[in-house]
Amino acid sequence: MTTASTGPHHFSMAGWMATAPFETLLNITIVEAARGRAVLTMPFLLQYAQGAGLMHGGALVSLADSSMVMAIKSLLPSGSHFATIRLESRFLHPVKKGVVTARATVLSRADRVIEGQATLYDEQGRAVMEFASTFKIARDTRIEGITYLPPTATEAQGGDGGPK
Secondary structure, eight states: OOOTTTSOOOEEESOSSSOOHHHHHTTOEEEEEETTEEEEEEEOOGGGBOTTSSBOHHHHHHHHHHHHHHHHHTTSOTTOOEEEEEEEEEEOSOOOSSEEEEEEEEEEEETTEEEEEEEEEOTTSOEEEEEEEEEEEOSSOOOSSEEEOOOOHHHHTTSOOSOO
16 A cells, blocks of 8 residues: 555755655765766664664665665766665774765776776765775666756756865
8 A cells, every 4th residue: 555655755866966755864965966976965864763872874875875866867868767686785983973084996997887886985085985886777767756856057067066
């Protein structure tokens, strides 16, 4: 049974290069996204803590995955439909406080398959997680139920369009 509160959902996003509702929930900020690279940040809020008081691994994986999405979006036409089909995370150090920064890079594209990697850093610049992922572009690239507002002038000219 589907209800209005459990979907399917219809919503608008500020643009192709913008945070989706889940990313907004995690307070993820797009610092930069262009030419197959992206930098995103996320603060360690109390709500993201696991039982030992460290940042939850799932929150870190979400940041890494979102950073890869923005790196890919910087290469694909607006409205392209793609999804994560594989991911691997290697946790290096716990996050106890501060803002985490994700730096993502698209490594390769073969037809509809895109490979990438991201590294997450704590405020001291120490790598806290390494992330590798594979995405696949859908055959039917039309996304249902999401409206993207018109691109900014920067996005229309091929720039990153993300907040600075």
